[in-house]
Amino acid sequence: MPPKDIINKAADGLDALANTLSISTSPTNTFHSPGSHFPSSFGRGSRPTRAPRQLKPFNTEDIKILLLENVNQTALDIFNKQGYQVESHKSSLPEDQLVEKIRDAHVIGIRSKTKLTARVLAEAKNLLVIGCFCIGTNQVDLEYAAKHGIAVFNSPFSNSRSVAELVIAEVISLARQLGDRSLELHQGRWNKVSAKCWEIRGKTLGIVGYGHIGAQLSVLAEAMGMAVRYYDVVPIMALGTARQVGSLEELLQQSDFVTLHVPELPETKNLIGEKQFNQMKNGSYLINASRGSVVNIPDLINAMKSGRVAGAALDVYPNEPAANGDFFTNDLNLWAEDLRGLKNIILTPHIGGSTEEAQSAIGIEVGDAIVRYVNEGVTIGAVNMPECTLRSIDFEQASHIRVIFIHHNKPGVLRQVNAILSDHNVEKQISDSRGDVAYLMADISDVKESERKDINDGLESLGACILTRVLF
Structure with missing residues (x-):
């Protein structure tokens, strides 16, 4: 066909x-x-x-x-x-x-x-x-x-902006205990208090991971009068008056609010656990909108019950439901009910970018x-x-084709490819590799319809071939 x-x-x-x-x-x-x-x-x-x-x-x-x-x-x-x-x-x-x-x-x-x-x-x-x-x-x-x-x-x-705005909202909400006051009033209880409620102006925000989200968050926090410290595994130029610190421990010791923005890697699993909670300021706050595996939740529960951590906001969890519904229970995570029972904790269903x-x-x-x-x-x-x-093939190049050849990164493959293409006029070609996989693009002019299959079959016959595509 x-x-x-x-x-x-x-x-x-x-x-x-x-x-x-x-x-x-x-x-x-x-x-x-x-x-x-x-x-x-x-x-x-x-x-x-x-x-x-x-x-x-x-x-x-x-x-x-x-x-x-x-x-x-x-x-x-x-x-x-x-x-x-x-x-x-x-x-x-x-x-x-x-x-x-x-x-x-x-x-x-x-x-x-x-x-x-x-x-x-x-x-x-x-x-x-x-x-x-x-x-x-x-x-x-x-x-x-x-x-x-x-x-x-x-x-x-x-x-990035959506996540950064959510974190700023959570910083303010935790500082003012807005979650608890709202829940109490929904239940009919009037509880007007100021004890342990703070302005965020003059406080220190510690950002773990100064990528696209962390950098945007840094600007927003400074605009609201916060001092910003950040820790990253590579040196990164600060925005505004933010300052990079040399270690995670140093950041935890200096920060009133700690927010996490790191990828899920073996190195970041349980990045924040009992040891790190003990390094945080007494009465500080933790926010995690990165990945659920980054925080040891049972250790967080203990730190909040002891008062070491005064509040937390979590948007991600080690195990998350596959669909909306009444699924955030101990059947999903053994500590779910203990987490839900804490005071001054904001739990959101992975909506940072929503x-x-x-x-x-x-x-x-x-x-x-x-x-x-x-x-x-x-x-x-x-x-x-x-x-x-490669630059696009235009309408005047009606008989041109583009060859895509994904192959194992081995010596001699390009020689074999070019031998197959040698009877044709290759106008543009680019090749690059990433680890064990290499990617080649070539634009060939004046290719007859009957020759397309020959080129395709020839490339697919090579032992290093992963995938061949011929576009025309």
Whole structure:
């Protein structure tokens, strides 16, 4: 059966340009290949910009996309405009159902609840790309995905402001015991007190992890009159008057409020436990909006009962329910009921990035990255692949094809690839490696329809081949 076009109609000018080339983290900004803007030769003026030609895969009839966990409508709009087949679900799926659904998918989009383990990915015979519509990618077996030619994209920046604002709100709420006062009044109890309620002006905020969220939080906290200290494993230039300290212990000893913004790594598991609580100021506060494994919850419960910690706010937990409902119980985490019974503790269901603005921006950022990868093979922003791009093939290059060759990073592979391509005119080529996986893109001119399969089959026959794609 001849290949079918993966869009409903021909690319329509500027809309197609924006969809295929935007890699911005902002919905209003776009990135364009320098090749389409620089003059063809210096001193002779510039040639008119030409719209890119929509590429389609040689050996795929349609692109099937599976979206889970209520991915934002902005992403669905991007995929529908491309003519992809989109199946969307409001929640995650049990593993057995996920295995069934993923078998035919070329693309899967998830958030934080869906676990794409090696067992699940082994069933995904057609899968080209995974979109994590969130910051983290720890829910995906990245190494397995890379070794099987599956690119993974995420959105590391788009919800930074939303998380930072939530933390500021929690700092104020804990300082004023707003959670307890609100609950008491809901229960009919009037309890107007000022004991152990504080202004945050003049207090010290300690930030563990001075990345995108930590840096934004630093600016907001200083604007409200707080002193900011931060600890990170690498030297990072401070914003404003914030100051980096040399150790976690030093930060804990100086801070009235401690907030955590680190990834989930073996080094960060139980980063805050009994030892660290004993290093904190007596009557200080802890906020965790990073990953649930970073804080030892039983140790936190003990520290709050003893008064060492005066309040805490948690948005993430070691085990989290897969769907909304009455699931935050001891059946999920053995300490859940003890945690829920504490005073001056704010418990939220992993909503740090759950704002309309953040989810819309994430949908656009990850959706555009997936379209660029599927249609053009561009890996800019991939977390598990070398980042490669070539300027787009335009409509005047009707007989050009683009070859994507993902392979094991071994000596002599490029020589074998170029031997297969040697009878053709390779106009552009780029290759890069990341660990054991290498990624090659090549644009070839004047390729006849009958020659596409020969190129595809030749590359797939190489022993180092992981995945071959021919786009035309």
